Amino acid sequence: MSDTVESVIVAIDGPSGTGKSSTSKAVASALGLSYLDTGAQYRAITWWMITNGIDVADPDAIASASGKPVIESGTDPSAPTITVDGLDASGPIRAQDVTSKVSAVSAVPEVRTRITELQRSIAKAAEKGIVVEGRDIGTTVLPDADLKIFLTASPEARAARRSGEIKGSDLTTTREALIKRDAADSSRKTSPLAKADDAVEVDTTDLTLPQVIECVVTLVEEKRAAK
Ligand SMILES: Nc1ncnc2c1ncn2[C@@H]1O[C@H](COP(=O)(O)OP(=O)(O)OP(=O)(O)O)[C@@H](O)[C@H]1O
Numbered sequence: 001m002s003d004t005v006e007s008v009i010v011a012i013d014g015p016s017g018t019g020k021s022s023t024s025k026a027v028a029s030a031l032g033l034s035y036l037d038t039g040a041q042y043r044a045i046t047w048w049m050i051t052n053g054i055d056v057a058d059p060d061a062i063a064s065a066s067g068k069p070v071i072e073s074g075t076d077p078s079a080p081t082i083t084v085d086g087l088d089a090s091g092p093i094r095a096q097d098v099t100s101k102v103s104a105v106s107a108v109p110e111v112r113t114r115i116t117e118l119q120r121s122i123a124k125a126a127e128k129g130i131v132v133e134g135r136d137i138g139t140t141v142l143p144d145a146d147l148k149i150f151l152t153a154s155p156e157a158r159a160a161r162r163s164g165e166i167k168g169s170d171l172t173t174t175r176e177a178l179i180k181r182d183a184a185d186s187s188r189k190t191s192p193l194a195k196a197d198d199a200v201e202v203d204t205t206d207l208t209l210p211q212v213i214e215c216v217v218t219l220v221e222e223k224r225a226a227k
Pocket residue numbers: 014015016017018019020021022023039161162165204207208209210212
């Protein structure tokens with residue numbers, strides 16, 4: 001038997017607040033893999049559009065500008081980074097203004113083509129393997145991933161988790177905003193949020209985060225052992 005650990009590509013998709021980022025980072029750290037937050041890349045391009053005065057309600061304007069920003073992602077799961085034109089964008093991309101506009105920007109086909117190419121090149125360069133999380137990783141970005149996971153959770157559980165992060169936030173408003181963003185992401189024409197046919201669905205509603213992490217680590221180890 002060889003001592004070499006096989007490289008593995010893991011795709012983790014699902015709606016907002018299901019635990020994709022927390023799970024993916026922890027699984028990548030536990031298994032010595034790289035980690036890519038693709039939502040951060042769509043947020044970064046949205047932030048660039050807003051700060052450069054591009055009308056995010058105008059798909060043609062977004063398409064024309066989509067090749068301009070230089071977006072770079074650092075893939076260390078213990079310290080992931082995101083820069084736009086060399087500037088640290090990790091704070092501004094989490095602003096409410098970006099969250100409310102990101103679905104419109106990410107629906108533009110030219111944006112998706114550009115960001116998908118970037119994601120594929122990052123995954124290809126990850127020597128030991130990578131956990132890539134998003135909405136269309138298993139269906140479009142990495143259809144040949146070794147393991148595909150689709151995380152779900154009830155809107156109530158997801159809203160409670162998000163409200164717990166933001167002081168003074170209203171549960172009903174948070175729940176409605178999550179549902180609205182998921183509906184936009186699921187109904188766009190180009191590579192919508194969807195479960196790949198060969199993805200393993202994990203309902204996290206009644207699971208703690210450590211339980212979800214353990215479940216995914218086990219699934220990755222089983223895949224590696226079978227390679
Ligand atoms: N199983 C769980 N039980 C309780 N809390 C959880 C669980 N999974 C994640 N969380 C918490 O829920 C919040 C949202 O998780 P996370 O950011 O990982 O979700 P996400 O799917 O990446 O969301 P988004 O797509 O909006 O970025 C975080 O505060 C996280 O700690």
